[in-house]
Amino acid sequence: MKKVLLLDTSIATLNIGDEIINTSIRKNFKELFDDNYIFSMPTHTLNFSFLQRLLYRKRMKAYSDVDYKFLCGTNALYTNMIRPLPGWNINIFNSSLVKETICLGVGAGINSSSVNKYTRFLYSKVLSREYIHSVRDDYTKEFLEKMGFQSYNTGCPTIWGLTPDICIRIPKNKSNSVIFTLTCYQPDEIKDKAMIRILRKNYQYLYFWPQTINDLNYLRILTDEMPIIVSPNLFSYDEILNKDIDYVGSRLHGGIRALQHAKRTIIISIDYRARNMSKSYQLPIIERENILDELDHIINSNWETKIDGIDFELVKRWKNQFLTDN
Secondary structure (H helix, E strand, O other), X not given: OXXXXXXXXXXXXXXXXXXXXXXXHHHHOHHHHHHOEEEEEEOOOOOOOHHHHHHOHHHHHHHHOOOEEEEEOOEEEEOXXXXXXXXXXXXXXXXXXXXXXXXXXXXXXXXXXXXXXXXXXXXXXXXXXOOOEEEOXXXXXXXXXXXXXXXXXXXXXXXXXXXXXXHOOOOOOOOOEEEEEOOOOOOOHHHHXXXXXXXXXXXXXXXXXXXXXXXXXXXXXXXXXXXXEOOOOHHHHHHHHOOOOEEEEOOHHHXXXXXXXXXXXXXXXXXXXXXXXXXXXXXXXXXXXXXXXXHHHHHOOOOOOOOOOOOHHHHXXXXXXXXXXX
């Protein structure tokens, strides 16, 4: 039995998409969870102070002396870690407990034109050079390899379960109901209002799921005619996805969760994440700029969902690093 520390990006998050990633890891990496001792540490908040680490060294060893430490998905890496509130809240003074961390479906965000010396040094202190890292896309693979780390582009763990057997169950024609999402931090009132108008025209029942609580405030700006609001938690979202319903919206992981439930899904691409994943894995997307020209036609067309490009053998090879000696 191995001791495994999960650096959990879903604790203290403001975005339920991080929960979708972490529940997908548990579902699609059962080999790790079945026979090992698993415990978690949050990535968003500082874990222990210097004084606590000094006074409770024996207790701290429980976190540092483990067999594997996995950083669980999302945009946890950045080009510049000199930032007030990184998603992986580490710095050169508090990083001792997360040495030898292995990336698991992690992506890299871009917040500077290049990777600075401090960021390179910090990652050299915490990321494993013994194991091959699992990353979400080719950009993150290149990002790590330029700093001397080995990595596989396994895709996000949220898509590891999107096998042909799941895709063939996804309806080709639209439902009478749709659940939609919005992204409050990247608003486009003209295009987002147009999306809502098109959904009202084509569906009898409209549901809205706020993936973050501020998405609901943004919806109120866009329309006075409110749809049925689904509570902003993953349990309620999963319940509605068990019904006969389509998904349309700009939340990438909200859309992927719908695909996991074999729902007809149209993801509105608003940034590089959906765009890059669609390029690699044929996620069903349209650009937000093209809503007026394309959305109505796509909703009313007959089409098949085919998620392609997932290298399941590569995912298996990456997992086998940790399973061969169990």
